[in-house]
Amino acid sequence: xxxxxxxxxxxxxxxxxxxxxxxxxxxxxxxxxxxxxxxxxxxxxxxxxxxxxxxxxxxxxxxxxxxxxxxxxxxxxxxxxxxxxxxxxxxxxxxxxxxxxxxxxxxxxxxxxxxxxxxxxxxxxxxxxxxxxxxxxxxxxxxxxxxxxxxxxxxxxxxxxxxxxxxxxxxxxxxxxxxxxxxxxxxxxxxxxxxxxxxxxxxxxxxxxxxxxxxxxxxxxxxxx
Amino acid sequence: xxxxxxxxxxxxxxxxxxxxxxxxxxxxxxxxxxxxxxxxxxxxxxxxxxxxxxxxxxxxxxxxxxxxxxxxxxxxxxxxxxxxxxxxxxxxxxxxxxxxxxxxxxxxxxxxxxxxxxxxxxxxxxxxxxxxxxxxxxxxxxxxxxxxxxxxxxxxxxxxxxxxxxxxxxxxxxxxxxxxxxxxxxxxxxxxxxxxxxxxxxxxxxxxxxxxxxxxxxxxxxxxxxxxxxxxxxxxxxxxxxxxxxxxxxxxxxxxxxxxxxxxxxxxxxxxxxxxxxxxxxxxxxxxxxxxxxxxxxxxxxxxxxxxxxxx
Numbered sequence: 011x012x013x014x015x016x017x018x019x020x021x022x023x024x025x026x027x028x029x030x031x032x033x034x035x036x037x038x039x040x041x042x043x044x045x046x047x048x049x050x051x052x053x054x055x056x057x058x059x060x061x062x063x064x065x066x067x068x069x070x071x072x073x074x075x076x077x078x079x080x081x082x083x084x085x086x087x088x089x090x091x092x093x094x095x096x097x098x099x100x101x102x103x104x105x106x107x108x109x110x111x112x113x114x115x116x117x118x119x120x121x122x123x124x125x126x127x128x129x130x131x132x133x134x135x136x137x138x139x140x141x142x143x144x145x146x147x148x149x150x151x152x153x154x155x156x157x158x159x160x161x162x163x164x165x166x167x168x169x170x171x172x173x174x175x176x177x178x179x180x181x182x183x184x185x186x187x188x189x190x191x192x193x194x195x196x197x198x199x200x201x202x203x204x205x206x207x208x209x210x211x212x213x214x215x216x217x218x219x220x221x222x223x224x225x226x227x228x229x230x231x232x233x234x235x
Numbered sequence: 236x237x238x239x240x241x242x243x244x245x246x247x248x249x250x251x252x253x254x255x256x257x258x259x260x261x262x263x264x265x266x267x268x269x270x271x272x273x274x275x276x277x278x279x280x281x282x283x284x285x286x287x288x289x290x291x292x293x294x295x296x297x298x299x300x301x302x303x304x305x306x307x308x309x310x311x312x313x314x315x316x317x318x319x320x321x322x323x324x325x326x327x328x329x330x331x332x333x334x335x336x337x338x339x340x341x342x343x344x345x346x347x348x349x350x351x352x353x354x355x356x357x358x359x360x361x362x363x364x365x366x367x368x369x370x371x372x373x374x375x376x377x378x379x380x381x382x383x384x385x386x387x388x389x390x391x392x393x394x395x396x397x398x399x400x401x402x403x404x405x406x407x408x409x410x411x412x413x414x415x416x417x418x419x420x421x422x423x424x425x426x427x428x429x430x431x432x433x434x435x436x437x438x439x440x441x442x443x444x445x446x447x448x449x450x451x452x453x454x455x456x457x458x459x460x461x462x463x464x465x466x467x468x469x470x471x472x473x474x475x476x477x478x479x480x481x482x483x484x485x486x487x488x489x490x491x492x493x494x495x496x497x498x499x500x501x502x503x504x505x506x507x508x509x510x511x512x513x514x515x516x517x518x519x520x521x522x523x524x525x526x527x528x529x530x531x532x533x534x535x536x537x538x539x540x541x542x543x544x545x546x547x
Contacts, residue, residue: 021406028408028541035533112529118537126544142545 019067023060023184027146030056030180031095031122034153034173038118038158041105043096043165047089050169053176054084061183072191079198080179088172088205095209096165099216106163114160125149136185143184150177164215164222171226175201240486241315248314248471252463253277255470255502262510277463278432281456287453292353293306298328302349303450303457309342310461310468318393320494321483322400329391332380335392336373339424342461352447357438361445364521366443368423368430371528376420378535381414383476385542386410391431392472396479409546412538414477419531421469423524425462433462440518467502470509474501480531 016024033053040046058080065073096102108114125148131143154174158167175197212222219226257274264271291300316330316338343365350362380390386409387395423430426443433443447458475482481497483490519527 019408024545025406025411028412028537028545031541032412032537035537039530111526115529115533119533119540122537122540122544126540133269145544 019063020065023143024114025057026060026063027143027180027184030060030155030176031146031149032199034150034157034177035115035118037173038114038153038160039108039111040155041108043104043106043163044093044102046166046169047092047096050092050172051085053087053173054080054089057176057180057183058085060180064183075191076183076194083198084172085178085200088202091205091209092165092168095212099212099222101163101222103209104163106161108164109160114156118156121152121156122146122149141185144145144181145185147177147181147184150174150180153177162223162225164212164224167224168205171204172201236486237325240321240491244319244321244324245311245315245326248313248317248319248467249464250462251458252314252467253281255467255506256463258337258503259466259506259510262507263513264515266510276532281460284459285453289450289454291454291497292449293352295449298345299349299352300454301353302345303454305345306342307457307461307464309338310464313338313468314464316392317468318396318475318482319471320459320498321486321491322367322393323475323484324393325524327391331390332384333390334393336380338411339371339465340373343463346446346458347449353449355449356443357441357448358395359532360438361442361448364442365446370388370522371525372420372423375416375528375532375535376424378539379416379420382409382413382535382538382542385539386546390474396475396482397484399476399479400482400484407542407546409538409542410477412534412541414473416531416533416535416538417469417473417476419527419534421473422509422512425466425469427466427509427528429516429519432518440521442521443507470502470505471498474498474505486488 024171030053033056037046037049037053040049058077061073061077061080065071065077093102122145126145129145129148132144151174154170154172154177157170157173161167161170169191179197216222254274254277257272257277260276261271261274289300313335315326316335317329318324347362347366348357350365352358382427383395384390386407387398389395389398422428426433431442432440432443435441436444436448438445443462447455450458475498478501481501483494
C-alpha cells in the first residue's frame with residue numbers, strides 16, 4: 011500500500027477531524043458539567059482552527075471572518091453563558107452518574123463505523139482529499155444525538171445539541187470549502203438565540219418541577235397525584 | 236557480524252534495564268523533594284538479592300522455582316526482538332509484535348500460576364487482580380499494534396519502523412491515538428502508579444507485589460530484573476515506533492553511535508514524562524482500573540478507525 015500523498019493542509023484537516031471526533035467521545039465519557047462545557051469550547055476551538063486553515067490555504071478570505079465568529083461564539087460566548095448558567099443553578103459541582111458507560115462507548119464506536127459506511131458512496135463523487143472528513147462530521151452529529159439520548163440533565167442535552175451543530179459546521183468547512191457567508195451568519199445567530207432561549211427554559215423547568223432531570227418530565231400531569 | 240550485533244543489543248538491553256529504572260526513580264525522587272539514591276542502586280539491589288539463598292515454601296510445587304527463570308527468559312527474549320538502536324537486525328526478522336505480546340502473556344501466565352502455587356491468600360489475590368488487568372490491557376495493546384500494522388502493512392516491528400523512516404514526517408491521527416493507548420497500557424502492564432505501586436506492600440492495593448510476595452533470593456532478583464526489562468521494553472517500543480528518528484539503518488560505527496545516543500535521549504525524556512505523570516496523579520482505586528483500561532482500548536480503537544476512515 012503506497013503512502014497517501016496528501017499535502018500538509020489536507021493532513022492537518024484530517025488530523026483535526028480525528029481530534030474533533032475524539033472530543034465528542036470525551037464528552038460522552040465526561041461526568042461533570044463544567045468539564046463538558048470545557049470540552050465543548052475545545053471542540054469549537056478545533057473548528058475555528060479548521061476554518062482558519064481553510065482560509066489560509068484556499069482562496070476564500072471570508073473564511074477568516076467565519077473563524078472569528080466561531081471563536082467569539084463557540085469558544086467564548088456560549089461556553090461562558092452556559093458556565094454562568096450552571097453556576098447560578100448551583101450545578102457546577104454536580105457529577106452526573108453515567109449509565110451503561112461501556113455500552114455507550116461501544117455504541118459510539120459503532121456509530122463512527124456506521125457513518126463511514128453511509129458516507130462512503132458520497133465520497134466517490136468528490137475529488138477532494140478531505141472528503142473523508144464528511145464521515146467524521148456525520149459521526150460527530152450522531153455522537154451528539156447519542157449524548158442527548160443517554161443523559162438525563164437538560165444542560166447536557168443542550169451541549170449535545172450544540173455538538174451536533176459543530177458536526178454540521180465541520181462538514182461544511184472541511185468538505186465543501188466553506189459555505190456562503192449569509193448562511194453562516196444565520197446559523198451562528200440561530201445557535202446563539204437557541205442558547206439564550208435554553209437558558210430561559212432552564213429556569214422555567216426548574217421552577218416548575220424543581221429539578222433539571224428530564225426523567226422527571228415523564229411524570230408530569232395536570233392532576234396532582 | 237549482524238548476529239554479533241544482535242547479541243550485543245540483547246545483552247545491552249538486559250544490562251541497561253536496571254539503569255533505566257534507576258534513572259526513573261532518581262527523577263521521581265527529585266520531583267518529590269526527596270534525596271535520590273545513586274543511579275546504580277538497582278544494580279546493588281540485584282547483587283544483594285543474587286547473593287542470598289532463596290527460600291522456597293514446603294507446599295510449593297516445581298512450578299514455583301521454575302517461574303522466575305521463565306519470566307526472565309521471556310523478558311530477555313522480548314528484549315532481543317525489539318529494535319533498540321538499530322533496525323534490520325537478524326533477530327528482528329524472527330518474531331513480530333504478536334509474538335512479543337505472546338511473550339508478555341507467557342511470563343504473566345507463569346507469574347499468576349506461581350502466585351497461586353504456594354497457597355497463601357495474598358498470592359491468589361494478586362494473581363486474580365493481575366489477570367483481570369491483563370485481560371483488559373491486552374486487547375488495547377493488540378489494537379494499538381494493529382493500527383501500526385495497518386499503516387506499515389506488516390506486523391514485524393523492524394520492517395514497520397523502516398517503513399516509517401522511509402515515509403518521513405506525516406501527521407497521522409491514528410498514531411496519536413495509538414500512542415495514547417499504548418502509554419496507558421504500558422502504565423498498567425508495568426505496574427506504575429495510577430494502577431499499581433510496586434514500592435508498597437498494602438494489601439488493599441498491591442497487585443504485582445502480592446503475586447511475588449513468597450519469592451526471595453535469586454528468584455526475586457530474576458523477577459525484579461525481568462520487571463525492569465519489561466519497563467524498558469515498553470519505553471523502547473513507544474520511543475522507537477512513534478519517534479523512530481535516529482535509529483541506525485546501516486551498521487557503521489557512526490550510525491550505531493547516533494542510534495545509541497538517540498535512544499538514550501528518548502528514553503531519558505520518556506522517563507521524565509513518566510515521573511511527572513506519576514507524581515501528579517494519585518493511585519487509583521482498583522475498581523476504577525477497568526475505566527482506565529477501557530479508555531486505553533477506546534483510544535486504540537479510535538486510532539484504528541481514524542486510520543481506516545481518514546488515512547487510506
